[in-house]
Amino acid sequence: MKRRFVRRLVPLVAAIATLTALPTASVAQGTEPRPPGPHRQFAVGPQYDSTHVYVEPGTEQAFAASWVATFGGTTIGPNATQVTPTPSRTLSELIVSPVGTLSVFDFTTPVPYPFGTERTGWLVTDLDQAVRAARADGAAVTVAPFTDPIGRDAVVQFPGGINAQLYVHTTPPSYPRLVSVPENRLYLSPDAVGAFLRSYLAFTQGRVVSDDRRADGAAVGLPGTTYRLLRLTSGFGTTTVAVTDGHLPHPFGRELTGYGVPDLGATLKRAKDAGASVLWGPVSAGGRDSAMVRFPGGYIAEIHTDR
DSSP states (O other): OHHHHHHHHHHHHHHHHHHHTSOOOOOOTTOOOOOOOSSOOOBOOGGGEEEEEEOOTTOHHHHHHHHHHHHOOEEEEEEEEOOSSSSOOEEEEEEEETTEEEEEEEESSOOOTTTTOOOEEEEBSOHHHHHHHHHHTTOEEEEEEEEETTEEEEEEEETTTEEEEEEEESSOOOOOOOSSOOEEEEEEOHHHHHHHHHHHHHHHTOEEEEEEEEEEGGGGTOTTOEEEEEEEEETTEEEEEEEOOSOOOTTTTTOOEEEEOSOHHHHHHHHHHTTOEEEEEEEEETTEEEEEEEOTTSOEEEEEEEO
16 A cells, blocks of 8 residues: 555655745534535645644654654655745645645744644635635634745634635645545634534535534543534545533643544554654544554644544
8 A cells, every 4th residue: 555655646746846845935512503605615635635733843854754654655845945924934844644644844943923823724726715705704814815935825713713724836736535534623612612613614615424412531531521522524624623621631632633544553553663652542432442642843643543
């Protein structure tokens, strides 16, 4: 599987590497979500939706090596560039892996606000129309559209403080389909979840797959308790929403993304051999075995196997 995956990426590496090397120039918990609005579908595919990973300075290569050793895939970069609308400098690297795409940033200058607060980058079919639709659907545009070395970007914030970066490339990218679609993992309060769902589902044209109001708290580090767990799906991939009172033990709520694997034990062994550490688990809850893992550079991920 891994050899086939890498062979498919050879043309992609050459094309994207050239591009990236360019110089810089309050609703109650029980409220039901509103049906998606009438505007167009902006998603391109979950393989184009990258988790934004801001690593500790000087650790980009260690993180990338550990990630690829754990999950497979390939890296594109690193390249020194400017990815913000105001002056800054970062080593930027793209990791295309079977379980998800990651945009890795190792800043050599201070990170301009509000960058570092966005969770994901979503490739959209039309940036300007997507920004207008996000605003109409109740999101705030926290960073107006700007030009980067390979395209254009904006940052929007959904109710509940959930930030996502929208982007388009000057030359459209072409990534292989994912073996496992990752989960965007969100933690919200009962006061925020209703407004969030109305806005998020309208913009993403998504739907609620399940809504478990008595999910096993062991999955979020609280065995013997329950919480509300929603699973959503859209063209942007999968989203899980944990609705809690905020009394969470570390590291829950610090992870951005969850990754599905066929064998959790084997994956955790590879991760530990590659310099990662297991912070919680493995634990069995809600039909899956899961663990929380910290990779070199500080990135925390949930990893799971569904039973």
